[in-house]
Amino acid sequence: YPLKITSDSEKTCYELLNKTSRSFAAVINELHPELRNAIMLFYLILRALDTIEDDMSIDPKIKIPLLRSFYEKLALKDWTFDGNSPTEKDRDVLVKFNLILEEFHKLKPEYQDIINDITKQMGNGMADYINNEEFNLNGVKTVKDYDLYCFYVAGLVGHGLTKLCVASSFSDPTLLRKMELSDSMGLFLQKTNIIRDYKEDQDDGRSFWPEEIWSKYANKLSDFTKPENQEKGLHCITDLVLNSMAHIKDVLVYLTMTYDPSAFSFCAIPQVMAIATLAEVFQNKNVFKKNVKIRKGTACDLILKSRTYEGVLEIFSYYLKIIHHKCPVSDPNYLAIGIKCGEIEQFI
């Protein structure tokens, strides 16, 4: 679908999108015009919220009320925010937020309401977490906290996208009665990012790996940065990958209920990137040293192959076999990985 830009503010929004995430911008550009601007603006509004939450230079006394009230800014015409630190990567999204607002008010009221509601829930969820002293000191404690945190930052995004797709008749309305499928779409992506981003988050003094899991393999999370603890670290990654694999069946079911071809690609591409990333981080000590990424060539192959549901199934089956074969018998979760791979394989 050719991109028809009709205003300066719309042009700036697409420039902001390309600046925040080039590869994701490519995916959004594939979308049918009916949904493209709604999802582009949804993405930018979420980036704005994330840029506030991520900025450790903003005093919590300012940050918390700002997160909780952020959705109210969507009703304004020319609000902007210049309080980010100069080093904050995507600060432009907030500096030029008035242009995002201008385009946002052109959306169908139904789409605006969906984005409003998700922004409100996410802002409050993020504020609750920052307010939680326990989380600030020790990061994520239980697997339950891990799922709740991922729900707020990613599961809710799935809820919003599902409602937008159903509202435009691009997806099966039954999805609204099975929101756990939308949760899994977000949780699978976010949990993959959290496993991959270990080193980056350690350097930022943050941690999202749940203590309930890593404490089986170390006394403190930073132990895995030392070579002598990296065998244990690999067992911890296996445990986290196993936890993420629990979402795969829901992801595959969700994709069968996304009818519009452009919405299907939009939803399928990040999921196939995630399963490829899980296979890449699996049994990979580089996770403790740097940010492990799949090769550009692989990413291109995945995008082409994920246009059809059969292609998506082949990709998941291929990487699940890699994970299964890479798991050493010495890994405490060796059997569990085999059983989980078998379970999903049967479904495929």
Ligand SMILES: CC(C)(C)CN1C(=O)[C@@H](CC(=O)N[C@@H](CC(=O)O)C(=O)O)O[C@H](c2cccc3ccccc23)c2cc(Cl)ccc21
């Ligand atoms: C936290 C997150 C996983 C929700 C972030 N998130 C995504 O990861 C992007 C992909 C992305 O931004 N990838 C980055 C790479 C990276 O961050 O590692 C890129 O540069 O390509 O995709 C998701 C996303 C896309 C399609 C369907 C989804 C269903 C449920 C939840 C999220 C869904 C996303 C859709 C929207 Cl509207 C907003 C954010 C996201």
